Amino acid sequence: MGDVNISSLLHAGYAHPTSRAWQSQSRNLTKSMFMYPIFICDEPDAAKELSSMPGQKRWGVNQLEGFLGPLVKKGLGSVILFGVPEKKPKDPVGTLADDPEGPVIQAIKTIKKHFPELYVACDVCLCEYTSHGHCGILHQDGTINNTPSVHRLAQVAVNYARAGADCVAPSDMMDGRVRAIKQALADAGLGGRATLMAYSAKFASGLYGPFRDAVDSAPSFGDRKCYQLPPTARGLARRAIQRDANEGADIVMVKPTLPYLDIVADARQLVPDHPLACYQVSGEFAMIHAGARAGVYELRRMAEESVQSMVRAGATLILSYFTPDFLDWLDEPQ
Ligand SMILES: NCc1[nH]cc(CCC(=O)O)c1CC(=O)O
Ligand SMILES: [Zn+2]
Numbered sequence: 007m008g009d010v011n012i013s014s015l016l017h018a019g020y021a022h023p024t025s026r027a028w029q030s031q032s033r034n035l036t037k038s039m040f041m042y043p044i045f046i047c048d049e050p051d052a053a054k055e056l057s058s059m060p061g062q063k064r065w066g067v068n069q070l071e072g073f074l075g076p077l078v079k080k081g082l083g084s085v086i087l088f089g090v091p092e093k094k095p096k097d098p099v100g101t102l103a104d105d106p107e108g109p110v111i112q113a114i115k116t117i118k119k120h121f122p123e124l125y126v127a128c129d130v131c132l133c134e135y136t137s138h139g140h141c142g143i144l145h146q147d148g149t150i151n152n153t154p155s156v157h158r159l160a161q162v163a164v165n166y167a168r169a170g171a172d173c174v175a176p177s178d179m180m181d182g183r184v185r186a187i188k189q190a191l192a193d194a195g196l197g198g199r200a201t202l203m204a205y206s207a208k209f210a211s212g213l214y215g216p217f218r219d220a221v222d223s224a225p226s227f228g229d230r231k232c233y234q235l236p237p238t239a240r241g242l243a244r245r246a247i248q249r250d251a252n253e254g255a256d257i258v259m260v261k262p263t264l265p266y267l268d269i270v271a272d273a274r275q276l277v278p279d280h281p282l283a284c285y286q287v288s289g290e291f292a293m294i295h296a297g298a299r300a301g302v303y304e305l306r307r308m309a310e311e312s313v314q315s316m317v318r319a320g321a322t323l324i325l326s327y328f329t330p331d332f333l334d335w336l337d338e339p340q
């Protein structure tokens with residue numbers, strides 16, 4: 007008697023599965039929290055494996071019905087599209103981004119035809135479409151020319167929304183693009199229909215490598231450190247989140263996620279009334295797979311823990327290449 011200080015006893019509060027569930031201060035994972043990033047190329051029948059991203063492929067538009075059908079049946083609620091032009095030549099202003107015959111516009115139309123209920127977001131950026139591989143239009147000296155970049159991005163966003171996209175998601179990190187895109191959507195009569203999801207706190211990360219292979223968007227010179235945020239810059243991230251919300255973003259995003267959960271928690275507190283998206287990027291996905299393959303942990307367990315941490319930090323929406331897996335896992339008992 008008296009050996010244990012009763013104020014030290016925590017176990018009793020979570021000894022039973024039911025009481026354990028009550029201790030969860032984060033919302034439970036649901037299928038509708040997941041948005042699946044998919045790569046669309048301009049070879050209509052393609053289904054090409056991506057060696058650095060297990061299970062992910064470059065899809066041609068003719069494959070989309072067969073590929074997405076089973077996922078929609080399992081409860082897939084949303085996708086985000088990335089275009090990969092392989093055939094037509096790229097130019098300095100990214101003309102291919104909104105090519106009416108190009109992969110993104112064609113995919114929007116195809117998906118909406120077969121799955122009218124599926125929410126279709128489009129990544130809006132120029133790097134997949136420019137000859138230099140940067141996310142904006144450049145000055146002669148190779149630095150970003152912000153004003154024409156923003157103008158071009160707004161044009162691309164409007165063309166995606168016109169083709170039927172439910173959401174446009176600028177990932178370019180140019181200054182002032184959220185306001186310009188919002189305005190352009192409103193001017194085009196799409197202001198009440200097209201969601202603007204802003205990649206707000208997007209860091210210059212080492213975790214984008216597999217993605218750049220997947221879409222062939224590595225810059226041909228230099229890096230993205232003058233527009234993506236420095237990994238140590240918590241203050242800049244907070245300002246970018248606030249700015250994008252003030253400029254009219256409907257959803258704000260933090261990217262990558264696992265090394266930036268403090269920023270996710272910051273965002274939750276800075277803009278508590280906005281949905282908050284977390285992008286579990288290609289390198290995070292590849293890393294979790296690699297660790298599982300090396301026997302460090304079990305894949306499902308680690309994938310679940312990673313997205314649980316995002317939800318705990320405040321995420322309402324998760325962009326993840328694990329989405330098809332979660333559609334299965336969420337149907338199975340733990
Ligand atoms: N604007 C490019 C873009 N859009 C989405 C991602 C990352 C996605 C991923 O790694 O999964 C990137 C990477 C980059 O900036 O090079
Ligand atoms: Zn992009």
Ligand SMILES: [Zn+2]
Pocket residue numbers: 131132133134140141177178
């Ligand atoms: Zn880009």
